[in-house]
Amino acid sequence: MELKIMICLLFISLCLIHPSASAPALNYADALEKSILFFEGQRSGKLPANQRLTWRGHSGLSDGSTYHVDLVGGYYDAGDNVKFGLPMAFTTTMLAWSVIEFGNRMAGQINYARDAVRWGTDYLLKAATAAPDTLYVQVADPNQDHHCWERPEDMDTPRNVYKVTSQNPGSDVASETAAALAAASIVFRRTDPAYSAKLLQTAMKVFDFANRYRGKYSDSLSSVVCPFYCSYSGYDDELLWGASWLYLASRNASYLSYVSSNGYTLGAGDDTYSFSWDDKRPGTKVLLSQGFLRNKIQQLELYKVHSDNYICSLVPGANGFQAQYTPGGLLYKEGDSNLQYVTSATFLLLTYATYLNSDGGSVSCGASKITAPQLISLAKKQVDYILGQNPAKMSYMVGFGERYPLHVHHRGSSIPSVHAHPSHVSCNDGFQYLYSGSPNPNVLVGAVLGGPDGNDGFSDDRNNYQQTEPATYINAPMVGALAFFSGTQKMT
Ligand SMILES: *[C@@H]1O[C@H](CO)[C@@H](O)[C@H](O)[C@H]1NC(C)=O
Numbered sequence: 063m064e065l066k067i068m069i070c071l072l073f074i075s076l077c078l079i080h081p082s083a084s085a086p087a088l089n090y091a092d093a094l095e096k097s098i099l100f101f102e103g104q105r106s107g108k109l110p111a112n113q114r115l116t117w118r119g120h121s122g123l124s125d126g127s128t129y130h131v132d133l134v135g136g137y138y139d140a141g142d143n144v145k146f147g148l149p150m151a152f153t154t155t156m157l158a159w160s161v162i163e164f165g166n167r168m169a170g171q172i173n174y175a176r177d178a179v180r181w182g183t184d185y186l187l188k189a190a191t192a193a194p195d196t197l198y199v200q201v202a203d204p205n206q207d208h209h210c211w212e213r214p215e216d217m218d219t220p221r222n223v224y225k226v227t228s229q230n231p232g233s234d235v236a237s238e239t240a241a242a243l244a245a246a247s248i249v250f251r252r253t254d255p256a257y258s259a260k261l262l263q264t265a266m267k268v269f270d271f272a273n274r275y276r277g278k279y280s281d282s283l284s285s286v287v288c289p290f291y292c293s294y295s296g297y298d299d300e301l302l303w304g305a306s307w308l309y310l311a312s313r314n315a316s317y318l319s320y321v322s323s324n325g326y327t328l329g330a331g332d333d334t335y336s337f338s339w340d341d342k343r344p345g346t347k348v349l350l351s352q353g354f355l356r357n358k359i360q361q362l363e364l365y366k367v368h369s370d371n372y373i374c375s376l377v378p379g380a381n382g383f384q385a386q387y388t389p390g391g392l393l394y395k396e397g398d399s400n401l402q403y404v405t406s407a408t409f410l411l412l413t414y415a416t417y418l419n420s421d422g423g424s425v426s427c428g429a430s431k432i433t434a435p436q437l438i439s440l441a442k443k444q445v446d447y448i449l450g451q452n453p454a455k456m457s458y459m460v461g462f463g464e465r466y467p468l469h470v471h472h473r474g475s476s477i478p479s480v481h482a483h484p485s486h487v488s489c490n491d492g493f494q495y496l497y498s499g500s501p502n503p504n505v506l507v508g509a510v511l512g513g514p515d516g517n518d519g520f521s522d523d524r525n526n527y528q529q530t531e532p533a534t535y536i537n538a539p540m541v542g543a544l545a546f547f548s549g550t551q552k553m554t
Pocket of ligand 1: 315316317
């Protein structure tokens with residue numbers, strides 16, 4: 063009995079996870095390429111000549127103009143045409159983190175990945191530098207946008223602009239923006255030092271603004287950010303996350319001292335188990351654990367301890383395990399857009415495995431140890447499930463594999479392209495495409511969708527936004543995870 067348990071602990075993936083022996087090998091390099099391509103489908107603004115998703119056109123070219131501010135560019139968050147600052151900044155941070163950790167496994171995709179980061183940071187720089195002590199955090203009122211089903215190229219809904227200021231602060235969105243700019247400054251350090259310096263300098267200013275004027279952006283902007291991207295977890299988690307990224311990007315001791323003196327007040331000791339656009343705590347712990355694991359900074363040891371708690375919560379059979387998995391083996395948090403939690407957890411598993419490997423360390427779950435290869439194998443199970451190795455035999459990445467969802471909840475993808483159908487499709491006329499049973503005319507290649515329910519069930523229905531809507535923050539951590547597996551493909 064004892065021996066069996068020990069074998070299980072050594073090879074936990076063999077005991078708890080049953081990869082189907084007949085499953086064909088997945089082409090992770092193909093999935094990586096597609097996961098990055100998806101971001102071109104979400105672009106707002108003037109598209110460059112090298113745009114590869116050619117069914118899209120220019121859009122939102124006068125965003126900000128009635129407010130005398132240039133807010134052209136950035137990403138639409140999901141299947142609508144709103145530019146939400148909080149998830150856009152989180153997406154950009156996660157794309158940058160993907161490049162920082164796993165860019166060396168991206169081969170020919172690295173430049174596309176950097177372009178995806180830059181499409182986010184070019185916009186965030188505009189939003190952060192337009193006026194002093196001001197951060198523009200959103201373009202468009204989602205309530206009005208959602209009354210229409212229109213291509214971004216046709217938008218005639220109001221493009222209202224929203225901001226946070228010293229009077230109406232938003233430490234959550236501001237500190238996430240600082241995190242994105244700081245993380246991106248690491249990405250461009252060697253390839254574009256001038257841009258990198260500008261990113262870091264702006265990140266420092268935005269963080270200072272976030273820290274000095276404290277408040278939740280949803281207190282002043284509730285009618286347009288809730289319930290969409292309401293700051294449920296508050297702003298403490300973003301302040302610690304922002305300071306951590308600033309420390310890593312600048313190596314300036316004042317940020318390490320900020321982290322050390324404020325860590326506990328800002329939630330360093332809380333164990334939460336979902337990493338998302340709202341709650342940054344699990345990500346911050348893993349991020350800071352590298353300071354202990356790689357650089358032996360003793361005051362960061364607590365982040366290794368809490369990273370362990372987070373990781374133990376995910377590993378079936380581990381002491382402290384408390385996650386839910388579907389019968390098919392998918393991590394399951396909730397019915398709305400569940401895959402966002404899967405891709406973010408998968409990214410943390412792989413990143414933590416990488417940090418542990420640099421130290422030869424392992425995860426302590428009570429008295430037992432979990433090793434880096436076990437984390438990698440759990441992450442691989444999640445990635446493989448998303449790519450089609452699941453009971454429904456459905457790939458949840460659009461355009462990947464033989465079967466994938468055809469009725470994606472996405473305005474631009476579901477209405478004929480402006481190139482195929484140049485005449486205007488108005489607000490209400492677009493709804494025929496939402497309710498149509500036909501497949502989307504434009505394939506949103508690489509989009510990872512909300513995904514199946516707790517019993518591996520999925521309904522490929524365009525009106526089922528909980529399952530068929532993509533989001534930039536579902537894909538961003540997936541880029542890193544796919545880079546990890548595409549880089550190790552020959553070795554496994
Ligand atoms: C370190 O960061 C602090 C706080 O932002 C700043 O005042 C100081 O100038 C920075 N030091 C260096 C060497 O950049």
